[in-house]
Amino acid sequence: MYINLNRNLILFYFYFVFFNQALDAGLLLDVMSKLHAHYGDEGISIIMTASMARAEFAIKYNGKRSICFDIENEYAIASSELIEVFHPESAMKNEPLKSKCEVKDLIDLLPADLTHELVQEGTDIPTYMAEYALIDINLDVGRRACCWMGDDRVFLSQDENRLVTMEEIDDIVSKLGGFGSDNRAGLEQKLHRISGMCNRNGEVIGLSMRVGRWFEGNAAMLVDFLLGSDKSILILGEPGSGKTTIVRDAVSVLASRHNVCVVDTSNEIAGDGNIPHPCIGDARRMMVPSLDAQSNVMVECVQNHTPHVMVIDEIGRPREVEAARTVKQRGVRIIASAHGDLRKLLKNKELRGLVGGVETVTLGDKAAKEEAERRSNGGANGQFSKTKAQRMGEPTFDIIVEVRRGEKHEWRITRDAKTAVDAILDGQKYKVESRTRDPQLSIIMFDFAEL
Incomplete structure (x- = not known):
């Protein structure tokens, strides 16, 4: 059951419950009496039920509050439980994130025998880990190709003698949009970033292929x-x-x-x-x-x-x-x-x-002593100093x-x-x-x- 409460009257109660450390409890009691006079026992019962749900949430999650955003109040922070009571159509909640990674386009740049750790067996479909955990693919001439899944390095071939060749680097570079002065390149209308490592002659001999994601x-x-x-x-x-x-x-x-x-x-x-x-x-x-x-x-x-x-x-x-x-x-x-x-x-x-x-200002002796005393009383380092950093x-x-x-x-x-x-x-x-x-x-x- 929803109750359509007067917006101005309940907003005070609403934000008191959210920022409850900021105001005097007497003010809350005053608002509660006005709410009771306006809506009677049934309205107060619904509000108190929401407040109890909020308290139970805080207990379960170590004092944290559940919030959403009040669209009609300029997207202000709102108590999820209370807005469901008095204005549910104005609640903007967090929606499950939708990952749009397009990681397959990056994997397709690799030699076929270096994709096995990144695609489902017998297909070219990225694995779950490649889709959601893959961060970088690193290729360096004369070394084993690897990638990073979170904080874990994964070699792209189990054969320790399978090393990246210059021809493979050149082939990947030829498919890119060209490197800028910052040695970065990309793919047409894709978010991935490919950065080059060059030798002293300016030839690309290594690639860092960063996965670009949109959530x-x-x-x-x-x-x-x-x-x-x-x-x-x-x-x-x-x-x-x-x-x-x-x-x-x-x-x-x-x-x-x-x-x-x-x-x-x-x-x-x-x-x-x-x-x-x-x-x-x-x-x-x-x-x-x-x-x-x-x-x-x-x-x-x-x-x-x-x-x-x-x-x-x-x-x-x-x-x-x-x-x-x-x-x-x-x-x-x-x-x-x-x-x-x-x-x-x-x-x-x-x-x-x-x-x-930040600028540093010089203090006189008296001001320096007062500053040291003030900082000490505030819990900071109260050491005497004739200079002070300020914005x-x-x-x-x-x-x-x-x-x-x-x-x-x-x-x-x-x-x-x-x-x-x-x-x-x-x-x-x-x-x-x-x-x-x-x-x-x-x-x-x-x-x-x-x-």
């Missing part, structure tokens, strides 16, 4: 930020942590509503060839001729194509940091990724401008999403980059939202943490 629904855990705000988002993580797969689906989600342009260095987001891969939906794509040109293309994109949102897969050089700042100042929202985590980013002199930069300016990115290799379904989200950076520079921990999902179910779990 439809992958960005669902960020929909409140993507569609419910206009804030710029930076996704941080080490190589192989899944940053690009998040970016791809975020592009598609945003392009359903906004004019989105992808600045695609090495065709990493939208694949090789003139026609972008369908994974970016209605977004447009600007290809970047070389790594050195990425910052110029970012500015050109704003000047010539007036996007609402610009998406960049990886920012890794100082000129791109400055270009991102210019883009943001011109009123364009940015979604981008970079290597590392927030603490490491602040130690990276070339990239920390993305979150406001230099406004962050280019408002929201930080941190992902880790091997934990692709658990993300740590910082809603306020400015506050988090200040806390780190002050020697304190910073607050994050931990969002976790089961990729096969509609459940998203939420918790608070400090890093």
Whole structure:
């Protein structure tokens, strides 16, 4: 049974239950009395049943909350149990991820006798492990071919004397779209990336064949930020942590509503060839001729194509940091990724401008003593120092999403980059939202943490 409750009245109760540590219990009792007066015993009974279900979920999952997103309230975080009671048609839940890997196109590049570990016996159909766990295929002249399934190396031939030849490397290279100045190539309208290792004469003697994947629904855990705000988002993580797969689906989600342009260095987001891969939906794509040109293309994109949102897969050089700042100042929202985590980013002199930069100021004796005492009382290192690190300016990115290799379904989200950076520079921990999902179910779990 559903009950259609007055939206304004219940929203307070709704978000109190979700962020229950933030408000006084007396306020909750006041709202409950109003709900009772308005809807009577039956309505209160239904709400309390939902609240009990929420409490049972929290007990089962070590205090985590089950959440969805309230479409009619700008995709705000909502209690799954409560929204089912009062407004089920407005609930946006996590959908099971749909993998669209196209790994067969990559396997087909290999010599036939090197595919046996990757295809089902007697067929050319990829195995389950190849479809979902294969990360890289590595080929080097004069050495055994191997691939990586997660953290495990698997040799593609059981014959230790079966070595890769120069002719086999040349044959694969001839089927590609051509290597750029960054020694990367791809397949027409495919997401896979093939990187070359060259000898001193410029000849390709080794290949790293990275599987490109698109998971439809992958960005669902960020929909409140993507569609419910206009804030710029930076996704941080080490190589192989899944940053690009998040970016791809975020592009598609945003392009359903906004004019989105992808600045695609090495065709990493939208694949090789003139026609972008369908994974970016209605977004447009600007290809970047070389790594050195990425910052110029970012500015050109704003000047010539007036996007609402610009998406960049990886920012890794100082000129791109400055270009991102210019883009943001011109009123364009940015979604981008970079290597590392927030603490490491602040130690990276070339990239920390993305979150406001860091400067060192000199303190007088009195101020230094007061600062040491304050930090000591706050639980940080209270050692006396006449210098202090502080944020230099406004962050280019408002929201930080941190992902880790091997934990692709658990993300740590910082809603306020400015506050988090200040806390780190002050020697304190910073607050994050931990969002976790089961990729096969509609459940998203939420918790608070400090890093």
